Amino acid sequence: MKGQxxxxxxxxxQAEPRVTRTDPRRERGSTLLEIAVAFSLLALTVxxxxxxxxxxxxxxxxxxxxxxxxAQLRAALDNVVDEIRWAQSVTAASASSVTLFIPQNTPxxxxxxxxxxxxxxxxxxxxxxxxxxxxGGPQPAGPSEPLAYGVVAEDGSDGALFEYFDAAGSAxxxxxxxxxxxxxxxxxxxxxxxxxxxxxxxxxxxxxx
Numbered sequence: 001m002k003g004q005x006x007x008x009x010x011x012x013x014q015a016e017p018r019v020t021r022t023d024p025r026r027e028r029g030s031t032l033l034e035i036a037v038a039f040s041l042l043a044l045t046v047x048x049x050x051x052x053x054x055x056x057x058x059x060x061x062x063x064x065x066x067x068x069x070x071a072q073l074r075a076a077l078d079n080v081v082d083e084i085r086w087a088q089s090v091t092a093a094s095a096s097s098v099t100l101f102i103p104q105n106t107p108x109x110x111x112x113x114x115x116x117x118x119x120x121x122x123x124x125x126x127x128x129x130x131x132x133x134x135x136g137g138p139q140p141a142g143p144s145e146p147l148a149y150g151v152v153a154e155d156g157s158d159g160a161l162f163e164y165f166d167a168a169g170s171a172x173x174x175x176x177x178x179x180x181x182x183x184x185x186x187x188x189x190x191x192x193x194x195x196x197x198x199x200x201x202x203x204x205x206x207x208x209x
Contacts, residue, residue, distance in 0.1 A: 069149070069150045069191050069193050070191060070198055072148055072149070073148045073150070073151070073189060073191050073198075073200060074200060075148075076127055076147040076148035076189075077148075077187065077189060077200050077202045078202070079129075079147065080118050080127075080129075080147070080187055080202065081187070081202040081203065081204045082204075083100070083102065083108055083116060083118075084098075084100060084185050084187075084204040084206070085204040085205070085206070085207050086102055086103075086106040086107065086108055086207055086208060087100035087101060087102055087185075087206045087207075087208060087209075088100075088101050088102065088103045088113075088206065088208040088209055089101045089179070089180070089182075089206065089209060090164070090176075090179050090182040090185065090206070091115060091179065092117070092179070093162065093164055093174075093175065093176055093179060093182065094162065094174065094175055095158075095161055095162055095174035095175065096119060096120045096122070096158065096160065096161075096162065097117060097118060097119035097120065097162065098117070098118055098162050098185055099115055099116070099117040100115065100116055100117075100185075100206075101113065101115055101135060102114050102115070102116060102208075103208050106208070112133070112134065113134075113135050114131055114132060114133050114134065114135050115131070115132040115135045115136060115141075116129060116130070116131050116132070117129070117130045117131075117132075117141075118147075118162075118187075119144070120151065120158065120159070120160035120162075122158050122159075125149065125150055125151045125152045125159060126146045126147075126148065126149055126151060127146070127147045127148045127151055127160055127189065128144040128145060128146050128147060129144070129145050129147050130142060130143070130144040130145070148189070148191075150191045150192070150193060151189050151190065151191060152190065152191065152192050153190045153192065153197070154190070154192050154197040159189055159190040159191065159192070160187065160188070160189045160190075161174065161187070161188045161189075162174060162185060162186070162187055163185070163186040163187075163188070163203075164176045164182045164184070164185055164186075165182070165183060165184040165185075165186070165203075166181045166182065166183050166184075167181075167183040167184075169184070182206070183205055183206055183209055184203055184204065184205045184206070185203060185204060185206070186201065186202070186203035187201070187202055187203065188200070188201045189201075
C-alpha cells in the first residue's frame with residue numbers, strides 16, 4: 001500500500017474585519033434633519049386636513065342655512081296662494097301688499113267672513129299676514145304675523161312683488177285701478193343668502209269670485 005504524500009500548503013492569514021467609523025456628530029445631525037423634515041410633512045398634512053374640515057364645515061352650514069330659508073319661503077308662498085284661492089274679492093292692492101275678502105264656509109273660515117292682508121316689509125325683509133276677523137266691522141284687526149324672513153332680491157332691492165290679472169288673463173299691473181276686475185293674484189318672492197338667490201312664484205285665481 002502506497003503511502004499518501006501530504007503537501008504542506010501555506011495558510012493565508014485571515015483579514016481582520018474592516019470597521020467603519022462614523023463621526024457621532026454626523027449621525028446626530030442626520031437624525032435631527034430627518035426629524036425636522038418629518039415634522040414639516042406632518043404639519044403640512046395636518047394643516048391640509050384642518051383646512052379641508054373647516055371649509056367643508058362652513059360650506060355645510062351655508063347650505064343648511066340656505067335650505068332652511070328656502071323651505072320656510074316655499075311654505076309661506078304655499079300658504080298665501082292657498083288663502084288667495086278661497087278669496088271672493090280684492091279690497092286693496094299694491095305692489096307690496098294685497099287685502100282679500102274671504103267668505104264664510106271655506107277651509108279658512110267656516111263661521112264668518114273675514115279680510116286678510118299679506119304685506120311685504122322691505123325694511124325687515126319680511127312677508128306678514130294680518131287678519132281682520134269681521135271684515136271691516138267694529139272689531140279691530142289682529143296683529144301682523146310674519147310668514148317669511150330673508151325676502152330680498154340679489155341686488156338688495158325689494159324681494160316681493162304682487163301682480164294682478166283679470167278673468168281673461170290680461171295683466172292689470174301692480175296697482176290695478178279697478179279692483180273688481182281682479183280675478184287672479186300672482187306673488188313673486190326672492191331670497192338671497194351668502195350670495196345665492198332663489199326666486200319663487202305662485203299665483204291663484206279667486207275661486208269664490
